[in-house]
Amino acid sequence: MSVIELKNISFAYPNNPVIKNLDYDFEEGKVYAITGKSGAGKTTLLSLLSGIMEPTSGYIAYKGYPIDESDKYVYRSRDVGVIFQEYNLLPKFTVRENIQLSFDISGKKLKEIGKYKNKREYVDTLIREVGLNPDEIGNRRILHISGGQQQRIAIARALSFQPSVILADEPTGNLDLDTSIDILNVFTHLAHELNRCVIIVTHSPQIAELADIRLDLQPFSRYLK
Amino acid sequence: MFIFKYALKSISRSLGRNILIGIIVLIIATAACVAMSIQQAAETAAANTLKGMxxxxxxxxxxxxxxxxxxxxxxxxxxxxxxxxxxxxxxxxxxxxxxxxxxxxxxxxxxxxxxxxxxxxxxxxxxxxxxxxxxxxxxxxxxxxxxxxxxxxxxxxxxxxxxxxxxxxxxxxxxxxxxxxxxxxxxxxxxxxxxxxxxxxxxxxxxxxxxxxxxxxxxxxxxxxxxxxxxxxxxxxxxxxxxxxxxxxxxxxxxxxxxxxxxxxxxxxxxxxxxxxxxxxxxxxxxxxxxxxxxxxxxxxxxxxxxxxxxxxxxxxxxxxxxxxxxxxxxxxxxxxxxxxxxxxxxxxxxSVDDYEQFKDEVRNKAINDGYDGDMYIVTSGDVATFKAGLKPLENLKSFATTFLYLTLAIGAVVLIVISVISIRDRKYEIGVLAAMGIKKLKLSMMFMIEVLTITLVAILIGVVIGSAVSVPVTNNLLSAQIEQQEEKDDSQQTQQPGQEPASMERPEDGEITGEVVYVDSVEFSVDIFVVLKMLAIGIALAVISGFTSILFILRYDPKQILANRD
Incomplete structure (x- = not known):
């Protein structure tokens, strides 16, 4: 079942068209890997999918409804989890605070998520899921943890409100292959077991091969292959 | 509710900058508190004396x-x-x-x-x-x-x-x-x-x-x-x-x-x-x-x-x-x-003085009713004239304090706005991240407003405490200087050459000062609940002004651009 539909979308920076008349349906329960050369518009496509940017023409529909101005904040905070290439964590806040803030912004209740005693227990579970020890790292500020740890925290943050769609821009860029595979296993679990739609932008052929569907984005492409 | 929590956390995570803002607000608040307490003292002194008189x-x-x-x-x-x-x-x-x-x-x-x-x-x-x-x-x-x-x-x-x-x-x-x-x-x-x-x-x-x-x-x-x-x-x-x-x-x-x-x-x-x-x-x-x-x-x-x-x-x-x-x-x-x-x-x-003022009107009306000029009779009270003369230094000080207060508040507002603008520019990245995470701009603005308001209110409360401690000695010091000036002025008027016209031919409103003018030379207390409430109102107004400046900037920001230009 389609969860996100691209309806004839185009996007252009001033004097620089990037995406032209693109149509595609992303389905639940699958891991997508978007590959392509630099400048093909991979990150732009991810920004469009995340609702941070809007297409210059066409529209994106979530579960059949176009994302418009009024509900893009809800979409961004509750339905789509984004793992940015630069992590975009809040450096002065601790690991736990970064993850909990994302959950708080979504407005979801803890009981909607699972049987946790409190938010802290839930946040610690997320930290463990990305392979870190919450007791060790939970109260550290982002400034004081490594790039690899930041990347995992960014993943944990994106998962915190259990979105239907997970968008990841080079999520394993700073991780070794084994850890990358572990992270991908998390994504696969989310897609296959929890019926989420995971869309990963990557340069890595190994990661792309592990995805259910590999999409190659060409400049000015009409279709994804 | 999380915005309160994160606003307060945000204050503690940027303590240095916020302490600086707090100190500036504190100075403004203390100065404003002293100025307002002088105003209050002048009003209280006048009201209290007149009440029992x-x-x-x-x-x-x-x-x-x-x-x-x-x-x-x-x-x-x-x-x-x-x-x-x-x-x-x-x-x-x-x-x-x-x-x-x-x-x-x-x-x-x-x-x-x-x-x-x-x-x-x-x-x-x-x-x-x-x-x-x-x-x-x-x-x-x-x-x-x-x-x-x-x-x-x-x-x-x-x-x-x-x-x-x-x-x-x-x-x-x-x-x-x-x-x-x-x-x-x-x-x-x-x-x-x-x-x-x-x-x-x-x-x-x-x-x-x-x-x-x-x-x-x-x-x-x-x-x-x-x-x-x-x-x-x-x-x-x-x-x-x-x-x-x-x-x-x-x-x-x-x-x-x-x-x-x-x-x-x-x-x-x-x-x-x-x-x-x-x-x-x-x-x-x-x-x-x-x-x-x-x-x-x-x-x-x-x-x-x-x-x-x-x-x-x-x-x-x-x-x-x-x-x-x-x-x-x-x-x-x-x-x-x-x-x-x-x-x-x-x-x-x-x-009371009110009765005295009404009496003046009645005397005037009676003269007019009797077919005479309203100014035929002059009602004078040495009590009121002497009392008003005694309040003169405090009144002068009040006038000075009022000007000083307006100046302080104007400078304070400008300084706070400038600080807010600088602060928001420094926090662009944070704004971009939060916006990308789906927080609404209204909530984001509230978060910043709460931060500014909290810092301002804390600084103002400390300012009121310091202001109330220093206002009495400061007021009394300034008052003694004013009294000295006034006495010099009185002396110079009294030593006018015989026959010389006085500087002003205008008749004093309440008659000539009789007896010795006893200047109000000290105030016992000057900060009361009204001063505190006024200070809080001023604090909220200042915070809102600087907060809105922040909001204007926040509303203009595009998260994607902020994140793209992170460095």
Whole structure:
């Protein structure tokens, strides 16, 4: 079942068209890997999918409804989890605070998520899921943890409100292959077991091969292959 | 609720910057608090003093008005020719007992209570002694050449006295400045008193307390040293005399003195001395010598006047002259009656300044209703004038504080806005991340507003504490400097050359300052709940101004661009 539909979308920076008349349906329960050369518009496509940017023409529909101005904040905070290439964590806040803030912004209740005693227990579970020890790292500020740890925290943050769609821009860029595979296993679990739609932008052929569907984005492409 | 939590966390995570903002707000708050407490202190001092203060006031005829009327009648501007007409007009229009009674019946504007709390009066006659001699006062008699000015003609000067609502004298005036050149102390005809003594009759001892500062404490101008005062409203021919006069004439309590009409030697009056008083100033409120003042009951003076009138009218053939004409021609006219004529003087007492102000309006309206100019009568109160003069340094300081407050707030607002703009620019990345995570711009703005508000309020509360601690000493220091300036100014005005016109010819609103001006030279407390509330209101206003500046920037930001230009 389609969860996100691209309806004839185009996007252009001033004097620089990037995406032209693109149509595609992303389905639940699958891991997508978007590959392509630099400048093909991979990150732009991810920004469009995340609702941070809007297409210059066409529209994106979530579960059949176009994302418009009024509900893009809800979409961004509750339905789509984004793992940015630069992590975009809040450096002065601790690991736990970064993850909990994302959950708080979504407005979801803890009981909607699972049987946790409190938010802290839930946040610690997320930290463990990305392979870190919450007791060790939970109260550290982002400034004081490594790039690899930041990347995992960014993943944990994106998962915190259990979105239907997970968008990841080079999520394993700073991780070794084994850890990358572990992270991908998390994504696969989310897609296959929890019926989420995971869309990963990557340069890595190994990661792309592990995805259910590999999409190659060409400049000015009409279709994804 | 999470925005409160994260706003507070955000403050603690950028402590250095927020402490800096807090210090700036703290300085502004402390300065504003001191300025406002000065304002508050001035208002409180005025309100508190006025609240418990009874006001005594006098009604005079405007000399300028009299002169104008006399000029219209006589057709000349020569003062010598005008004087009899002016005297006549003054006799006709001067306040008398009947007027006082009429005024005393006026009700307050907002209730049925009488406007005038009480009124006191006296009548004085210039009389000579048959068996007593005038006490020679060469050392203290300095005012014989005091010339009348264009100011109001004042009947025998009544020095106002501050009394509490129960009628007790609480502040005796220092009757020590009867020689101020611009203050007409006496009516022109009193310059040439025919008799050696002033026989003044008061309607009650209370009137003596109020009008002559009689009392038993050290601050009273007159105290009874032997015997007692005659009873109120008595018609018995009893009197009290000053101890110098008593010593000079070897008089003591129980003896009788014989007074005589200076223009009719056959007309004598005997009064029994029932008490001897001591005057600390040597001068009565009217400006005349205390030693040559004989005090008796009002009824006695009026009785003497009546008897004298009868005695002299039956002995003259000028029966066709009206009494008013006789009254008006007492000074220097060749066809005048030789009867003793009393001068009336009265003082009204009001429970509050508001009543006094209403009374001023009533007097004005009455003059207009009677077909005269509204400015014919002048209502003055030395209490109010003296009180206002005492507040002058504090008022000056208040005015300075108000300007300072506005300046501080304007600078404070600008500084806070600049800090907010810089702060928001520094936090662009954070704004981008939060926006990318789906937080609404409204919530984001609220988060920043809460931060600014919290910092501002904490700084203001500390500022109020510091401000309240330093405001009293600061206010008092500034006040003493102001008082020094004011005293220098007063000194320079008092040392004006005789005959030199005063800097301002404008008549003081509440009359001349009588007695010593006691400046309000200290404030006890100045920060109260109103100051705190005002400070909080100012704090919120400042926070909102700077918060909105932040919001304007936040609304303009595009998360994608912020994140793309992260470095």
């Amino acid at each position: 009874s006001i005594s006031a006098n009604v005079y005829i405007d000399r300028g008005y009299l002169r104008q009327k006399a000029e219209e009648t006589v057709g000349t501007s020569d003062m010598n020719e005008l004087m009899p007409e002016m005297m006549s007009l003054m006799k006709e229009h001067s306040l008398d007992l009947e007027d006082m009674e009429e005024y005393s019946e006026i009700k307050k504007a907002d209730s049925d209570e009488p406007l005038v709390q009480s009124y006191y009066y006296n009548a004085s006659i210039s009389i000579s002694g048959e068996d007593i001699n005038k006490y020679d006062l060469t050392a203290s008699n300095t005012e014989e050449t005091t010339a009348p000015t264009e100011a109001a003609i004042e009947p025998p000067k009544v020095t106002p006295t501050v009394i509490d609502p129960q009628g007790n004298v609480i502040e005796a005036p220092a009757i020590e400045t009867p020689t101020m050149p611009e203050m007409p102390q006496q009516e022109p005809q009193q310059m040439e008193k025919p008799g050696d003594f002033d026989l003044i009759g008061y309607n009650s001892y209370k009137a003596m307390e109020l009008m002559e500062s009689f009392g038993s404490d050290s601050e009273s101008a007159c105290t009874i040293s032997q015997g007692a005062v005659f009873e109120d409203n008595t018609s018995e021919y009893e009197c009290i005399i000053e101890e110098n006069l008593a010593t000079f004439n070897s008089l003591e309590v129980g003896k009788t003195i014989k007074l005589v009409n200076p223009k009719n030697e056959d007309e004598t009056y005997s009064l029994k001395v029932v008490g001897i008083f001591k005057s600390s100033t040597g001068t009565m409120a009217s400006g005349s010598d205390a030693a040559n003042t004989i005090i008796t009951s009002y009824n006695v003076v009026k009785d003497i006047e009546t008897k004298s009138d009868t005695a002299n009218n039956t002995s003259t053939t000028a029966s066709d002259s009206s009494k008013k004409t006789d009254d008006a021609s007492t000074s220097g006219s060749s066809d005048e009656s030789d009867a003793l004529i009393s001068q009336f003087s009265g003082t009204f007492v009001f429970a």
